[in-house]
Amino acid sequence: MELNRGLNTRQQQAMSAGLGPIQVLAGPGSGKTRVLTFRIAYLISHLAVRPYNILAVTFTNKAAREMQARVEDLLGGEARGLSLGTFHGACARILRIEAEYLPFDSNYVIFDADDQRGLVKQAIREQNLDEKRYRPVSIHASISKAKNDLILPDDFPLQTYRDEIVQRVYTRYQELLLNSNAVDFDDLLLWAAHLLEHNLEVREKYSRRYEHILVDEFQDTNLAQYVLIKHLSSFHRNIFVVGDSDQSIYRWRGADYRNLQRFEEDFSDAQIILLEQNYRSTQTILDTAMAVIESNPYRTHKELFTKKGKGKKLTMHEAFNGQEEGQWIVHTIAETVAKGKADPGDFALMYRTNAQSRLLEEAFLQANLPYKLVGAQRFYGRREVKDVMAYLRLVHNPNDEASLSRVINTPRRKIGNKTILNLRTLALNEGVTLAKVLIDLAKGEESEFYGAFSAGAARALSGFGKLFAGWGDAAPELTPLALMDKILTDVDYQSYLDDGTEEGKDRWDNVLELKRLAAEYKERSLSEFLEAVALVSDQDTMDKDANVPTLLTLHAAKGLEFPTVFITGLEDGTLPHIRSFDDPEGMAEERRLFYVGITRAKNDLFLVRALNRSTYGYQEPTDPSRFLDDIPGELIQGGNPWELGKTYRQRQTHAATNWDAPSTSAPILEPEFQAGQYVRHPTWGEGMVLNAKIEDGEEVVEVHFEDIGMKKLLASLAKLEVVT
DNA sequence: ATAAAGTGACTTTTT
DNA sequence: GTCACTTTAT
Numbered sequence: 001m002e003l004n005r006g007l008n009t010r011q012q013q014a015m016s017a018g019l020g021p022i023q024v025l026a027g028p029g030s031g032k033t034r035v036l037t038f039r040i041a042y043l044i045s046h047l048a049v050r051p052y053n054i055l056a057v058t059f060t061n062k063a064a065r066e067m068q069a070r071v072e073d074l075l076g077g078e079a080r081g082l083s084l085g086t087f088h089g090a091c092a093r094i095l096r097i098e099a100e101y102l103p104f105d106s107n108y109v110i111f112d113a114d115d116q117r118g119l120v121k122q123a124i125r126e127q128n129l130d131e132k133r134y135r136p137v138s139i140h141a142s143i144s145k146a147k148n149d150l151i152l153p154d155d156f157p158l159q160t161y162r163d164e165i166v167q168r169v170y171t172r173y174q175e176l177l178l179n180s181n182a183v184d185f186d187d188l189l190l191w192a193a194h195l196l197e198h199n200l201e202v203r204e205k206y207s208r209r210y211e212h213i214l215v216d217e218f219q220d221t222n223l224a225q226y227v228l229i230k231h232l233s234s235f236h237r238n239i240f241v242v243g244d245s246d247q248s249i250y251r252w253r254g255a256d257y258r259n260l261q262r263f264e265e266d267f268s269d270a271q272i273i274l275l276e277q278n279y280r281s282t283q284t285i286l287d288t289a290m291a292v293i294e295s296n297p298y299r300t301h302k303e304l305f306t307k308k309g310k311g312k313k314l315t316m317h318e319a320f321n322g323q324e325e326g327q328w329i330v331h332t333i334a335e336t337v338a339k340g341k342a343d344p345g346d347f348a349l350m351y352r353t354n355a356q357s358r359l360l361e362e363a364f365l366q367a368n369l370p371y372k373l374v375g376a377q378r379f380y381g382r383r384e385v386k387d388v389m390a391y392l393r394l395v396h397n398p399n400d401e402a403s404l405s406r407v408i409n410t411p412r413r414k415i416g417n418k419t420i421l422n423l424r425t426l427a428l429n430e431g432v433t434l435a436k437v438l439i440d441l442a443k444g445e446e447s448e449f450y451g452a453f454s455a456g457a458a459r460a461l462s463g464f465g466k467l468f469a470g471w472g473d474a475a476p477e478l479t480p481l482a483l484m485d486k487i488l489t490d491v492d493y494q495s496y497l498d499d500g501t502e503e504g505k506d507r508w509d510n511v512l513e514l515k516r517l518a519a520e521y522k523e524r525s526l527s528e529f530l531e532a533v534a535l536v537s538d539q540d541t542m543d544k545d546a547n548v549p550t551l552l553t554l555h556a557a558k559g560l561e562f563p564t565v566f567i568t569g570l571e572d573g574t575l576p577h578i579r580s581f582d583d584p585e586g587m588a589e590e591r592r593l594f595y596v597g598i599t600r601a602k603n604d605l606f607l608v609r610a611l612n613r614s615t616y617g618y619q620e621p622t623d624p625s626r627f628l629d630d631i632p633g634e635l636i637q638g639g640n641p642w643e644l645g646k647t648y649r650q651r652q653t654h655a656a657t658n659w660d661a662p663s664t665s666a667p668i669l670e671p672e673f674q675a676g677q678y679v680r681h682p683t684w685g686e687g688m689v690l691n692a693k694i695e696d697g698e699e700v701v702e703v704h705f706e707d708i709g710m711k712k713l714l715a716s717l718a719k720l721e722v723v724t
Numbered sequence: 725a726t727a728a729a730g731t732g733a734c735t736t737t738t739t
Numbered sequence: 740g741t742c743a744c745t746t747t748a749t
Contacts, residue, residue, distance in 0.1 A: 060739090088739050113738085135733090185739050252737065353736050377738085409725095416725045456725095537739060555737045577736050593737080616734080617740035 003042050003074065007034070014273045015039050016046070017240075021233075021267035023218075023260065024242040027304050028289070028599035029280030029561065032242045036216055037067050039240060040082070041074035043212055052081035053211040055232065060537040061086060063216065063559060083210070087225050088185060088535050091192035095183070096527070098202055102191060104181050107527060109393045110534035111182045114386070115402040116140060119180075123172035127165075134165055142166045143173060147186035148222040148254025150193060181399040189224035196231035207235035217559070218243030218263070222254035226262065239267065246293050246302070249555055249593050251585065278304050280561050282311025284635050285605050289598040291630050296588045313637045314605040316628075321612040321619060322356070322569075326363030329566050329608060333549055334369065336564075344370075345547035348562035350554050350597050352575040356568060357551050364549075372543065374552035376536045384497060384507040385514055389533060391487045392480065395471045396526050398435035411496035413464060419457040426452050439472070441465040467491065480529040481518040554597045565601035567594070570609040571622040582702075582710050594627050607631075670694075672715055673701050678723040684711065686723060 007015060011031055014024050015038040026032035040056060043049040058064045064084045071079050083090065092110065099106035111119065120143070121136040143166065146156055153171040158164055177183060183191065196203045213233045215221070218241040221229075233239040241263060248257035256262075264270055278286055286304040293299070319325035329349060336342045349360055357373060364371040379385060387410055390403035397403075409415045426449060427434045440447045441458070442465035450458050467490050475483055488494065488511070497507045521529040538556045550562065554575075569575055575594060580586030598605060607628065612619045624642050633639035671692035673679065679701075680686050687705035692715070694700070699715035713720065 086739070110739095132733095188739085249737075250739095253739075355735050412726075414725065418725085535739065553737065574736095579736060589737095614740085 003038060003045065007031075007038060008277060010273060010275050010277075011035050011038070014275070015042050017271055017273065019236075019238050021237060021263070021270035022240045022273065023263055023267075023270050024240070024273045024275060025260070026242055026244055026275040027278060027302050028244065028247065028596070029278040029306075030275035031279055032244075032275060033063070033067065033216065033559070035275065036214055036240075036242055037070045038074065039214060040067070040071050040079075044071075044079060045075060049211055050081065051079045052083075053209060054214070055083040055090065055210045055212070056214040057085065057087055057090060057216065057229070059086065059217040059220065059559065060539040061089065061532075061535070062537070062540045062542065064089075086535065086537070087221075087228070088188045089531075091188040091228070092531050092535065094192050094195070094206065095188065098195060098199075101195060101199055101202065103178055104183065105397075107181070107397050109180070109182050109397045109400050109403070109530060110188070111177065111180075111184045111402060112380075112534060114381075115182070116184045118402060119176045120169060120173055123169045123176060126172060127168055129165060129169075134162075134169075139166055139169050143170045144184075144186050145254060146170065147184075147190045148224050150190060150224050150227060152194075179399065180401045181397050182402070186224070189222075189228065193224045193227045193231070196228065203231050203234065206232055211236045212238045212240065214240040214242075216242050217247075219245050219248040219257040219260055220250045220253075220255040221259050222250075222256060224254070226256075226259050230266065237267070246296075246299065246592055247558065247596050249558065249589060249596060251589050276303060276305065278306045279308075280602050281306060281599060282308050282603060284311045284313060285598060285601050285603075288314060288605065288631055288635050289595055291632055291635070292591060292598060292627055293595045295630055296591055297584075311603055313635060314607060314631075315637050316640070317606065317608045318624075319608065319610050322359040322610045322614060323363070325568060325608055325610045326360045327366070329360070329568070329606070330363045330367045330369060332606070334367065342564065343547055344549055346563035347549040347566070348557065348560075348564070348600065349549060349551045349566045349568060350557050350600070351551075351568045352554055352577055352593070353569075354553060356574070357553075360551055360568065370546075370548040372546050372548050372550055374542050374550060374556045375538050376541045377538070379510065379513070379541065380533065380536060382507070382510050384510050388484060388488070388493070388511060388514055389530070391471075391491075392484060392526065393530055394468075395475050395483065395487075396530055398468075398472065399433055401434060404434060408464060411491055411493065414456065414460045415464065419453065419461065422453060422457070423461065435468070438465040439469045442469045475526065479518075480521045480524075480526045481515060483526065484515060484518050554593045557600050558596055561600050561602055563602045564604040564606070565597065566606040566608055567597045568608045569613070570607050570625040570628060571613060572625055573622065574613070575625050576627065582712070591627060594625075671699050671701075673699070673720070673722075679703060679720040680723050681705065681711075681713075682719055687711075 003015065011034065014035045024032060024035060036056065040054060043054060044051055056067065058067060064086065068079065068082065068084050071082065095102060096106045117136050117140055120140045121131065124131055124134055124136060124139065153167055153174060156163065156167040156170060158167065177187065196206065210232055213229055215229055229239060243260050245257040245260055248255060283306055286306060290304055317328060319328050333344065333347050337344055351357060361371065361373065387407060390406040393400050394403040394407060405420065408420060423434060423437060427437050437449050438461065441449055441462045444450065444462050450462065453461060471483065471487060474486060478486065493511065494508055498504050518529060576587055576590035580590050609622065609624060611622060613622050628640070628642045631640050631643070633643045671694060673689050673692040675689050675691055677689040678686060679689055681703070684705045687703040689701055690704050690710065691702040692699060701713050701715050701718070701720065702710060703713060704710050
């Protein structure tokens, strides 16, 4: 069999490279997924490697499924036994198999973001900490970061008082997870890495099995993932990674594109193969992308080139506000489709934040045109879907307290907070699990616990206990769908949802959709169904068949391509996002995000912004994204008004001052402070002025304080004293 | 125990 | 302006 169909020389070189560590550095659209696919097929067909001995890790399940199909296509047969999936999926499987070495059972459940937040909150409350001061989300972010860096509670570095709080909450949070026989997303990686690191037997088992390991999107691996693949490949050292540091967009999730460099150091004998030729975009789009990414510091220049030709110039558009931004895009799409120049499915609308999708959706709804939105949260985050999943999770793992508290009184069965609290206390005192108490209460008055509750509460709990016990007995014999049906009938979930409104109908439709998904698990276990649902990614929810425009975040766009791309919200504060303004690394990542968006486009690129945008309900004028300054005018229809930040920006500032502040006090024209000056702040002490400028007639001073770092202050409010 | 009304944080990005 | 969560009235 010839396996070089349509591969260029470099790609073939990567496909048929010898053994040992290999790193493929691949620009956007250079066919890295193809290379990965061909490499797997090559290993199986030419090197006689058994699929069972190959592990390939992709970023999403969707990518894994596509790759599996393509490998089988290339081989002209099945590739049974091939391990192909996401990091989280692969870890979940290892943890189930090796549960005997771990502090939880193999039927553990994976807690979602809401469950995780709930648990952190509980931990915070138990420690009598102020939830206002220590926000669960923020504490959880710190815990998550620690986990991605493989830091256990005991090793948590303590530099500030807050660190001590985080450590305490982290410790308790882990206990609570284990009490529920649960893990969170980060734990999947953490426990797996930990197991491979400390259990020689297990490490040898897997590293011997996986003769070949292949990793896609390597620039977005975090330390836990890096350590994981290092251990997994420790026996055979056949590790093949593909990545592009310019497309690293998950720093906030612990990803470190320097893993590419680390790889070169740790595997100094690695072959390095560069893929530069682009097969996706026109040269104009590539030139735009290069112009944008070029401004990032500390990167090696990559020359993106294509044989596709220059193509069309890109279009910039300024809409009056967010509404009109959406309307203009929908109008443009409708017009192009009407002229027969494109299919509706050719278009993608990308945005920085999820909140932006609403106005875009509204524009489609208004025009009565269909669209699809990429985002798992949309469906799996719905109340009714979470309810039904919680029932299933509870049956599968009776220790799952998060699910229990979710469903024990849904639909209402007169079990209020007071009763639940009593139940908890009772279980704690008796040293048994909540599930045990409930199942015992199913016996009714015979139960030793029955008398501990008021008559009404006891009856209500007993009723639920009976249902619960019944599901537990029936579950082993039932498919996930059959179990779901039984539960839905037993609790009469449909009439609970049906309140006569349109919304109630929609909710039931979602339950039906969930049933459809469960129906695919006829041959597979409940455990597999639960795991799949817990680990769906946004991209997994994309159906390619619907021939309609796609709405998605720039993050979700990674790895995809579309004939025409609209990047929306190109305003300072949105892209780049305001939260990255005072962090150079963050700003570099914002730029990469823009770069990823641009390079998704095959033929047409539209850069769109709104002159006014509402945040928190108030509409405010915006500044154009500073990234637009870097795009050469000759690439844009009608030139670039912001090229190198020149004229337009100034003109606009003047205009804004004239309109917005007609009668207030005369604008201060000169900053009072200067960069380099030392100042004293009443609470933060001494610091150095980094920058001082006039914004909206107010002097804004950026000061670096020794203890707390950079702060942006209003000179009129901050009571800064100059220190000499 | 539950529904209604009020409060306050909040928008990055996601497995 | 929205969501989740808390307080309050029934």
